[in-house]
Amino acid sequence: xxxxxxxxxxxxxxxxxxxxxxxxxxxxxxxxxxxxxxxxxxxxxxxxxxxxxxxxxxxxxxxxxxxxxxxxxxxxxxxxxxxxxxxxxxxxxxxxxxxxxxxxxxxxxxxxxxxxxxxxxxxxxxxxxxxxxxxxxxxxxxxxxxxxxxxxxxxxxxxxxxxxxxxxxxxxxxxxxxxxxxxxxxxxxxxxxxxxxxxxxxxxxxxxxxxxxxxxxxxxxxxxxxxxxxxxxxxxxxxxxxxxxxxxxxxxxxxxxxxxxxxxxxxxxxxxxxxxxxxxxxxxxxxxxxxxxxxxxxxxxxxxxxxxxxxxxxxxxxxxxxxxxxxxxxxxxxxxxxxxxxxxxxxxxxxxxxxxxxxxxxxxxxxxxxxxxxxxxxxxxxxxxxxxxxxxxxxxxxxxxxxxxxxxxxxxxxxxxxxxxxxxxxxxxxxxxxxxxxxxxxxxxxxxxxxxxxxx
Amino acid sequence: xxxxxxxxxxxxxxxxxxxxxxxxxxxxxxxxxxxxxxxxxxxxxxxxxxxxxxxxxxxxxxxxxxxxxxxxxxxxxxxxxxxxxxxxxxxxxxxxxxxxxxxxxxxxxxxxxxxxxxxxxxxxxxxxxxxxxxxxxxxxxxxxxxxxxxxxxxxxxxxxxxxxxxxxxxxxxxxxxxxxxxxxxxxxxxxxxxxxxxxxxxxxxxxxxxxxxxxxxxxxxxxxxxxxxxxxxxxxxxxxxxxxxxxxxxxxxxxxxxxxxxxxxxxxxxxxxxxxxxxxxxxxxxxxxxxxxxxxxxxxxxxxxxxxxxxxxxxxxxxxxxxxxxxxxxxxxxxxxxxxxxxxxxxxxxxxxxxxxxxxxxxxxxxxxxxxxxxxxxxxxxxxxxxxxxxxxxxxxxxxxxxxxxxxxxxxxxxxxxxxxxxxxxxxxxxxxxxxxxxxxxxxxxxxxxxxxxxxxxxxxxxxxxxxxxxxxxxxxxxxxxxxxxxxxxxxxxxxxxxxxxxxxxxxxxxxxxxxxxxxxxxxxxxxxxxxx
Numbered sequence: 003x004x005x006x007x008x009x010x011x012x013x014x015x016x017x018x019x020x021x022x023x024x025x026x027x028x029x030x031x032x033x034x035x036x037x038x039x040x041x042x043x044x045x046x047x048x049x050x051x052x053x054x055x056x057x058x059x060x061x062x063x064x065x066x067x068x069x070x071x072x073x074x075x076x077x078x079x080x081x082x083x084x085x086x087x088x089x090x091x092x093x094x095x096x097x098x099x100x101x102x103x104x105x106x107x108x109x110x111x112x113x114x115x116x117x118x119x120x121x122x123x124x125x126x127x128x129x130x131x132x133x134x135x136x137x138x139x140x141x142x143x144x145x146x147x148x149x150x151x152x153x154x155x156x157x158x159x160x161x162x163x164x165x166x167x168x169x170x171x172x173x174x175x176x177x178x179x180x181x182x183x184x185x186x187x188x189x190x191x192x193x194x195x196x197x198x199x200x201x202x203x204x205x206x207x208x209x210x211x212x213x214x215x216x217x218x219x220x221x222x223x224x225x226x227x228x229x230x231x232x233x234x235x236x237x238x239x240x241x242x243x244x245x246x247x248x249x250x251x252x253x254x255x256x257x258x259x260x261x262x263x264x265x266x267x268x269x270x271x272x273x274x275x276x277x278x279x280x281x282x283x284x285x286x287x288x289x290x291x292x293x294x295x296x297x298x299x300x301x302x303x304x305x306x307x308x309x310x311x312x313x314x315x316x317x318x319x320x321x322x323x324x325x326x327x328x329x330x331x332x333x334x335x336x337x338x339x340x341x342x343x344x345x346x347x348x349x350x351x352x353x354x355x356x357x358x359x360x361x362x363x364x365x366x367x368x369x370x371x372x373x374x375x376x377x378x379x380x381x382x383x384x385x386x387x388x389x390x391x392x393x394x395x396x397x398x399x400x401x402x403x404x405x406x407x408x409x410x411x412x413x414x415x416x417x418x419x420x421x422x423x424x425x426x427x428x429x430x431x432x433x434x435x436x437x438x439x440x441x442x443x444x445x446x447x448x449x450x451x452x453x454x455x456x457x458x
Numbered sequence: 459x460x461x462x463x464x465x466x467x468x469x470x471x472x473x474x475x476x477x478x479x480x481x482x483x484x485x486x487x488x489x490x491x492x493x494x495x496x497x498x499x500x501x502x503x504x505x506x507x508x509x510x511x512x513x514x515x516x517x518x519x520x521x522x523x524x525x526x527x528x529x530x531x532x533x534x535x536x537x538x539x540x541x542x543x544x545x546x547x548x549x550x551x552x553x554x555x556x557x558x559x560x561x562x563x564x565x566x567x568x569x570x571x572x573x574x575x576x577x578x579x580x581x582x583x584x585x586x587x588x589x590x591x592x593x594x595x596x597x598x599x600x601x602x603x604x605x606x607x608x609x610x611x612x613x614x615x616x617x618x619x620x621x622x623x624x625x626x627x628x629x630x631x632x633x634x635x636x637x638x639x640x641x642x643x644x645x646x647x648x649x650x651x652x653x654x655x656x657x658x659x660x661x662x663x664x665x666x667x668x669x670x671x672x673x674x675x676x677x678x679x680x681x682x683x684x685x686x687x688x689x690x691x692x693x694x695x696x697x698x699x700x701x702x703x704x705x706x707x708x709x710x711x712x713x714x715x716x717x718x719x720x721x722x723x724x725x726x727x728x729x730x731x732x733x734x735x736x737x738x739x740x741x742x743x744x745x746x747x748x749x750x751x752x753x754x755x756x757x758x759x760x761x762x763x764x765x766x767x768x769x770x771x772x773x774x775x776x777x778x779x780x781x782x783x784x785x786x787x788x789x790x791x792x793x794x795x796x797x798x799x800x801x802x803x804x805x806x807x808x809x810x811x812x813x814x815x816x817x818x819x820x821x822x823x824x825x826x827x828x829x830x831x832x833x834x835x836x837x838x839x840x841x842x843x844x845x846x847x848x849x850x851x852x853x854x855x856x857x858x859x860x861x862x863x864x865x866x867x868x869x870x871x872x873x874x875x876x877x878x879x880x881x882x883x884x885x886x887x888x889x890x891x892x893x894x895x896x897x898x899x900x901x902x903x904x905x906x907x908x909x910x911x912x913x914x915x916x917x918x919x920x921x922x923x924x925x926x927x928x929x930x931x932x933x934x935x936x937x938x939x940x941x942x943x944x945x946x947x948x949x950x951x952x953x954x955x956x957x958x959x960x961x962x963x964x965x966x967x968x969x970x971x972x973x974x975x976x977x978x979x980x981x982x983x984x985x986x987x988x989x990x991x
Binding site for chain 1: 783786788808811812815816818819820822823824827828829830831832833834838841842845846875890893897
């Protein structure tokens with residue numbers, strides 16, 4: 003067994019580490035710390051942040067890839083052979099689901115298939131019947147199991163919460179507990195704990211039920227929809243975060259330069275983004291993806307596994323999306339920079355002989371921050387949704403890769419069936435909706451707090 | 459005389475906070491009633507309450523407003539709509555934003571007449587033109603088809619007055635109608651309002667913060683503070699014998715009395731500007747060709763002695779701010795020399811300029827945009843020190859230095875860790891002054907530092923500037939359009955018009971015996987308090 007990280011894994015972990023480093027920096031400056039404290043005073047922001055953390059947790063679980071050594075007969079050979087497949091931690095946790103593939107569609111918590119099949123019995127007569135599912139235990143009592151799962155979920159979540167209260171322990175554990183219970187703490191910890199309980203109980207229930215049932219049903223080829231939805235989290239979050247990360251420096255750099263320096267710099271940048279944004283986005287992305295596809299087809303030796311191949315395609319897609327989507331933000335930032343650079347505090351800085359770079363860093367960027375922040379989060383939601391559109395056109399992520407876009411794309415035909423197969427679309431929709439909603443709510447709060455003009 | 463408007467015990471609340479406290483006054487027919495007060499005193503709220511245009515969050519907790527004999531609060535919204543515009547009309551401070559930019563001014567006046575009087579098309583047009591004649595708008599027939607952007611500020615205010623008069627209202631509410639205008643235009647608009655009053659026997663509720671304008675316009679005056687009317691009197695008795703201590707201090711601040719300064723010796727010249735020309739290129743077309751020049755400053759010569767103040771007076775667009783920017787080397791000098799201690803700044807590059815950046819500093823007009831909202835006060839003041847290497851190098855010592863500076867400009871030392879939005883306009887202006895002082899300059903260019911401030915705050919800031927000059931011997935170039943503060947702050951005056959200086963000399967000489975026609979006109983237009991010299 004060895005750890006083998008994909009390119010996107012490395013980027014995700016790098017991002018998480020830099021986020022941690024950033025929060026450490028924040029915790030050292032009392033003013034910024036106070037601002038973030040104010041942000042989380044809103045219970046909606048707190049709950050949204052916890053939901054986002056949950057999504058991030060699943061992304062990280064799915065971003066540690068392992069390769070097991072092959073169980074070959076010639077174990078004496080010096081070099082260890084590895085299996086062709088890479089598995090993530092999430093795959094290991096849901097190994098039973100991977101194995102338990104059914105024949106075809108089945109509804110959530112169903113014991114039989116969704117459509118009748120023709121069967122020939124021993125006597126030779128043919129009839130139509132709902133076949134029982136292979137990996138569902140019929141005899142079990144659903145209620146009893148559910149209660150047990152909820153109980154376990156409660157225990158796990160209260161363990162987390164008690165640990166957290168113990169860690170926060172300011173004036174005695176018991177006092178702190180009482181304060182949290184009554185909602186008298188400075189930050190809305192009660193809401194936070196309720197969210198944690200809710201999420202942990204739901205996920206434990208889903209997980210424990212997934213041993214005996216297909217909680218969210220199965221798709222056309224019998225794959226478990228819950229597993230697919232969970233795997234899709236990584237794709238969605240990755241496209242959302244990494245694309246904005248690629249696009250952001252370009253947009254900020256070009257937008258601020260155009261606004262501040264003016265003259266020919268402004269002209270060149272303006273012509274560049276006007277040209278770029280006048281080409282239909284989907285066309286540009288499709289062209290980029292097709293070029294990349296051809297390149298990958300001619301160099302099959304680049305990838306050892308299909309997962310690596312899919313991953314590289316995802317990475318390219320992220321880059322292409324990043325390159326095509328900076329224009330809007332750039333335009334906004336240019337206009338805002340033009341405005342700010344005429345304001346008197348910038349003139350004052352010039353009168354002090356402060357250099358251009360310092361003016362950008364100290365006076366312009368901080369005053370653009372609320373625009374950057376809000377457009378990043380809006381773009382994040384937009385990109386998660388764009389992935390769905392691109393997969394529909396066929397230029398999205400690799401078809402073998404789990405993504406909400408692919409799920410929705412497949413659901414197109416399922417919706418036309420009679421009776422309708424709704425659970426694939428429904429799961430993708432709910433998972434995507436919660437992610438985008440939480441991101442939007444949090445960004446709303448961040449924007450209100452960080453924008454100094456909103457304070458009275 | 460019959461009473462047109464009666465406001466009785468009017469109180470307004472927002473939540474549990476009281477905004478107005480039993481405000482009562484009456485306006486008689488043909489009377490100009492002035493409501494005076496500083497910003498936030500509740501003048502505009504009173505006028506909005508009369509129009510019943512208060513925002514929903516503000517509720518009327520008690521009181522009554524009567525127009526002639528109709529109680530306005532008992533009317534339905536539909537009836538009130540007929541009152542607005544027809545019986546009560548309003549003109550605003552900012553004529554630019556009160557006119558619709560995509561409609562011709564004629565149409566905008568015609569619209570009001572159509573709604574309220576329902577005349578025929580031709581009748582409306584002739585009426586609009588006669589209104590334009592009444593507000594002394596030249597060539598009224600051609601102007602009918604003009605758009606607001608083709609008019610100057612004063613002309614726009616005339617159009618606003620025409621709209622207000624269109625339906626022959628009983629009461630005209632003028633909310634700071636001349637604050638945004640230059641002195642000469644202000645004088646014209648005020649005269650116009652008085653003529654119209656005399657001709658139509660119109661009642662005017664005149665809201666302003668400018669005591670001198672009140673003295674010129676009003677028949678009766680009421681002073682407001684914190685939502686209360688403190689004093690109400692006939693205009694003459696009001697200025698001769700003010701009763702309330704707040705009114706007394708307001709009048710004193712507006713008058714700007716200063717102790718006489720001895721001019722014992724003739725000091726050295728600190729800054730000498732000779733034949734300064736600043737032209738801005740007009741660029742057009744695809745390749746940004748230069749097609750012409752705006753001559754913002756066209757051959758200006760002036761000098762500032764050490765430790766003295768030169769006031770640069772002129773109307774908007776006269777190029778006075780550009781001179782300030784040119785001295786700060788923030789705009790390129792087209793021609794001429796800016797000599798600071800015998801060194802021509804116009805010829806230096808950015809690096810060679812740096813030592814002089816420390817010696818010349820600037821204080822701005824708008825205290826709200828002059829401070830970066832994202833920076834703490836301490837960091838704002840520190841910025842110049844760090845950039846120019848002035849003051850102590852160690853952070854702890856710097857903090858101490860900044861705290862001392864804040865005390866010097868009469869702020870509290872603990873403001874270091876606050877952000878600009880937590881302060882009032884006057885406090886921000888003090889922070890701006892502290893920022894300039896931090897690098898120990900020898901010349902501070904004050905670009906209209908008091909024009910955005912209330913009267914009492916204005917006099918405090920002027921006092922502070924004088925105190926600092928006496929302490930440190932700094933010189934000021936004081937750019938202003940407000941003639942009333944010139945004798946308070948300045949030793950010398952230069953009057954500017956269209957990029958040129960028309961008259962220059964000591965304050966006494968220029969203010970008492972002006973030579974140039976333009977200076978005479980300016981001094982004549984400026985509203986004066988009755989008992990000032």
